[in-house]
Amino acid sequence: MGNSNYLYLQFADVIEKQIKSGLLNVGDKLPSIREVCAETGYSMSTVSKAYYEVESRSLIESRPQSGYYVSNISARIISEPSASTPILSVENIEREDLVDLVYGDMRKKDLTMLSLGFPSNELLPIAKLNKGMVQAMRQLPNSGTSYEEIQGNSNLRKEIARWSFTWGGSLTEEDIITTPGCISAISDCLLALTKPGDTIITESPVYFGILQLARSLGLYVMELPTNMTTGIELEAVKKTLSANKVKACVLMSNFSNPSGSMMPNEHKKEIVRLMDFYNVPLIEDDIHGDLYFGSSRPTNCKTYDESGIVLCCSSVSKTLAPGYRVGWVSPGKFKKEILRAKLYHTISSPTITHEVVGDFLKNGRYENHLRKIRQILNRNCNNYINTVLESFPAGTKVSQPQGGFFLWVELDKKIDTSAFYHLALKHNISIAPGRIFSFQDQFSNCMRLSFGLPWTNELRESIRTLGRLAKSI
Structure with missing residues (x-):
């Protein structure tokens, strides 16, 4: 300093x-x-x-x-949301219809989209990316119409490896496998490391995409108690690993979706130690790690991985270009298995967009862009918190994330946010109900709000409208 x-x-x-x-x-x-x-x-x-x-x-x-x-x-004294207390079982309850509704909102252009977690186009360097697209078409063989090598674009992998120094990593080009987005990377990991009927453990609440992916693969999900500030509870992890046959752990150590929690460094170290001791692969989703609000980038679990037990997945979908589908995984000692899963299910990553992002990272434009978007998201987060506290009923609890895109809001037990979702839609506002972030019957009075939109008077009024609706129930 x-x-x-x-x-x-x-x-x-x-x-x-x-x-x-x-x-x-x-x-x-x-x-x-x-x-x-x-x-x-x-x-x-x-x-x-x-x-x-x-x-x-x-x-x-x-x-x-x-x-x-x-x-x-x-x-203001801000009350943070309660820690989760899921039942330690693998019981799964249907939530697909509600997830389908939330995803269906993407096609509606007249909505205030507080439900989906990606940056608004106004926050992205689209003109610079367009120039990069033209340049990539000129420099790639066959204008980028050919398949990439299975491991992925060499230029992109070099730049991802170089970028790893920001979280304390020392990766090389050979340590990286590119994928069409972060969820594809996680999918490859689960395909390679599990089979139908296996059990995985996650935090709770957890990104609904992980739940739906696990179900599609025939996996059982054991959700563990989670603190909305510090992440998954270590004691619960220890007890579960010692008493159950677990094939993999999937978690977000930095700015978790949906809670916004960030694991302290000592927790990250202990999680890696436990996974190594029980020989359980840790699939880490670090997609929000670059969106920190503090003075330096937080470490991740991969930072402390010496045995290769951590498979660190990430992407630029939340920072730069959601539709480019540029993701990657650092698979540790499971490289052969992940390459095989990618070959069987994907074959190749998108050629042109991966070249564009590789060049964007190489020329320093990514770092400049991140500096700007972090400041915007930080201001947005604080504006959201302030407006929620002013507008929502007394007793409303709200998270205080140190990065990422999401606020986790806990309302009175009488309010069912699944019904609240439909009520908000009548006012052209889309929210993410808490129930979609768990297979269990919990978080019915919670919701996730994304602060990836430019802050305007209209947006403030939309949040105030949510507050008035909550007070009316």
Whole structure:
């Protein structure tokens, strides 16, 4: 943190501490940028970036022609959603119809899409990607119409390996297999490592795509208790592995979908140790890891993997280009099995889009884009939290994610968010009901909201409408 590039973050942290300690109170005006520069010797750029950073944390607000003031959200006490308590069984309850409805909303252009987790087109560098597409067609053999090698685009694999240093990895091109998206990578892993009738363990709530994939493969899913801040409960993992025959574990260690939880580093290390001890492969979905709100990229479970027990899957679907279908897996000691599964079920990844993304990573454009989208998502997250707390019934609980796309909102037990989903649709708003994130009968009073849309007055009003509807029930 001694690097001058991070001086503004140090100063931002000082301001945050002053606010949280009560030295600065709601409504207090902060010194002007010029005054701070004169007092501290910091440059205008450093102070401006520091104020912007604290504003992105929703601790201060800018008032035109007046300056910066401590915001009212800084004094709010936020109740976080309850930890999950699933029954430790493999009982599965049908949820497909509700999932189909939520996915069907994608085709409706007049909806405020709070249900699906991917960035709005307004947040993506589409013009730059288009230029990259033209360039890729020119430089690829046969303009990109030929099959890729089974392991995937060499250019892309080199850049993914290089990018792994951000989470403490030291991968090489040969450690990567590309896939058509992250869910395809997870699918290849499950196809290679399990057979129908096997049991896998997951966190709870868990991304509904994992549940539907497991069911399609004839697998039983054992959902484990999960803390909405720190992720899957370690004690539950230990007990389950020691008492049951488990073929694989699937989890998101960073900014989980839907809860937004992030496992502490010590938890990640312990999970890897347990999987290694019981010889259970860990399929890690790290698709949101680059979307952190803090000063540095969090590690993942793969960071601490020395034996190759972790198969780390990721993609640019949540950061850059959802429709390009660019994903990958670092399969550890299971490379042969994953390559075989890809060959049997996919053969090749999309040639042109994988070349485009490889070039995008190579030229530094990805890092610049991430810096911008992280700031936007951070501000969006704070705006969502503030609006939910202002508009929803007293007692509503909301998560406080440190990255990713999702808020997990827990309402009164009387509110069934499956019915609430249909009520919101009448107001042209789509939400994701909590019940689709579990095979068990839980989370009926919860919902997931995506903050991947540009923040506007219309969006704020949509969230307020949800609050009014919740109060009316």
